[in-house]
Amino acid sequence: MKTLARYLSLYAAMWRNSVTREMSFKLNFVLWIVVELLWFALQLVFMSVLYSHTDSIAGWSKWEVVMLVGCSNFIQQLFTAFFLTNLTDISEHIRTGKLDFMLLLPVNTRFLVSLRKVDLGSYINSACALAVMAYAAWRLDFTPTALQAAGFAVMALAGLTVHYSLMFLLVTTSFWTVRAQGVVYGYYNLFNIARLPDSAFPRGAFKAFFTFGLPMLLVSNVPVKVLLGKLGSPWEMVLLAGMAAACLGVSELVWRWSLRHYTSASS
Amino acid sequence: MTKYLHVLSIGVQNTLVYRVNFLFRAAFGLIPLMGTLYVWRAIYAGKADGGQIGAYTLSGMVSYYLLVNFVDALTAVAEDDWQIAADIKDGNISQFLLKPIDYLAYRLCLYLSGRAIYTSVALVPVALFTYFLRADFMWPTDAGTAGLFLLSVLMAGLIQFFLAYTLALLAFWVLDVSTFIFIQFAFEYLASGHLLPLDILPTWLAQMLKLTPYPYLCWFPVSVYLGRVTGPELWTGLAIQAAWVAAGYALARHVWARGIRKYSAVGG
Incomplete structure (x- = not known):
């Protein structure tokens, strides 16, 4: 309990620092929100044009897909709010030797490198994504039960864990490759398939890989299906939760192993 | 002229360093493309046999996206705009002002x-x-079409470059471009x-967009390839391009x- 309180107060301090930092570039802060909203709008335009030519894509109606795009964006923005900048900074910490300093601090290093900076604009963007989901629910004339809403929250958290763990795992490779930029760019491409309805993908290597390997077809599909009561079987929930736990576990093992073999960059 | 040949060869040597990076970038870039194509397949599967969307059959649509990807590889600006903005901010362009070399060239x-x-x-x-x-991939109907496609891609590349160049020059006025x-x-x-073929968008939107230079960056060359613009329309299109x-060149020079x-040559 005491440790938890300590970490919470640490996170509060990081929040304060981030607010101070962001507010020194106010215009930039607003413009970044605009950039993200534009991309979100583009995804919605894409889907609405598709649905002007068809009524259903692999069993998904228009507003269900809007829900899916909203959910995918919600999870992605939360990921950005908490982790993205921190994770991309890790390879920089390794390259410059700043990691040594962090290892010496009396806190869990993974906590520190994962959550140091808070991306405030992304909270606003994730709220926008939720608003779009709410609008889609209204168009579907649908009110979730408390159980469905809770299931959605838990599954979205699992999805967030998958993104975080996989990206963390990829960035850990920069202990060897030094520059992880390509990796980060590559991961960004994966977000693109997370917002597509999973049933559009035929059984095969592609679908298997993005379900059991890098579970992109689960991260936002399962939460939405739980919410809308569209699940094929309850096992899908177990699968996503299991994959999230597995990704987190593997990333922790690799992280510890890498630290043990870390020989510092400078000094 | 020789000095620009030198610049070309330096450029080649510099970018060759990033070849593995490029390979990853191109390979990873195919993942979202595959996703999009699967969705299109699902849509066409829901249509009756031989169904079309706008004027596109499934093959037409698949070819469209493959060609967009191809034109993108040939013309997209990678780091150029960031580097130009950085040159201005760090004062690196001072040396170009002193030497007999044209920065745009x-x-x-x-x-x-x-x-x-x-x-x-x-x-x-x-x-x-x-x-x-x-x-599902369609080849151009004849050599002439292929030639005009390449010409159109070349012009698309030039527009793309002038656009990125001009935008990067905003670094003269603002801190972060x-x-x-x-x-x-x-x-x-x-x-x-890039996102969708323009002719399946709502007509008013497509008409509006066609007044901008953007369709000539990608949609127009691809349409030339697919034989979707022919006859006088083709020649007018090329002239507009x-x-x-x-116009892009004039704007770049002017800005x-x-x-x-x-x-103010910060940093010298």
Whole structure:
């Protein structure tokens, strides 16, 4: 309990620092929100044009897909709010030797490198994504039960864990490759398939890989299906939760192993 | 002229360093493309046999996206705009003002050599991917069409470059141009036909977008290839595209002339 309180107060301090930092570039802060909203709008335009030519894509109606795009964006923005900048900074910490300093601090290093900076604009963007989901629910004339809403929250958290763990795992490779930029760019491409309805993908290597390997077809599909009561079987929930736990576990093992073999960059 | 050949060869050597990076970039870039194509397949599967969307059959649609990917590899600006903005901010352009070398021509050489290397590396995964989809890939109807397609891609590349160059020159006036570049890019993604073929958008939107230079960056060359524009429409299109090249050049020169007056050579 005491440790938890300590970490919470640490996170509060990081929040304060981030607010101070962001507010020194106010215009930039607003413009970044605009950039993200534009991309979100583009995804919605894409889907609405598709649905002007068809009524259903692999069993998904228009507003269900809007829900899916909203959910995918919600999870992605939360990921950005908490982790993205921190994770991309890790390879920089390794390259410059700043990691040594962090290892010496009396806190869990993974906590520190994962959550140091808070991306405030992304909270606003994730709220926008939720608003779009709410609008889609209204168009579907649908009110979730408390159980469905809770299931959605838990599954979205699992999805967030998958993104975080996989990206963390990829960035850990920069202990060897030094520059992880390509990796980060590559991961960004994966977000693109997370917002597509999973049933559009035929059984095969592609679908298997993005379900059991890098579970992109689960991260936002399962939460939405739980919410809308569209699940094929309850096992899908177990699968996503299991994959999230597995990704987190593997990333922790690799992280510890890498630290043990870390020989510092400078000094 | 020889000095620009030197710049070209330096550009080639510099970008060759990033060949593995390029390979990953091109290969990873295929993942979202595959996702999009699966969704299109699902849509066509829901239609009656031989169903069309707009004027596109499934093969037409698959070819459209493959060609967009191809034109993108040939013409997209990679780091050019960031580097130009950084040159201005760090005061690096001072040396170009003192030497008998034209900054725009210098930049154009670097852009061309960068694209040449990127395309030759990206060709490997893109060709493999196209081979997998060969059943749906349409070849140009005749050599003339192929030639005009390449001409159109070349002009698209020039418009793309002038656009990025001009946008990067905003660094003369503002501290951080990256948000402007990203906002412009988001708009370009829709208006150039990258996201969707423009002729399946609502007509009013497509008509509006066609008044901008964006369709000539991607949608127009691809349509030339697919034989979707022919006859007088083709020649008018090429003329408009050439006009946009000229306008882009004039704008780039003009903004540079204005910017240089504002320039204070920070950092020397």
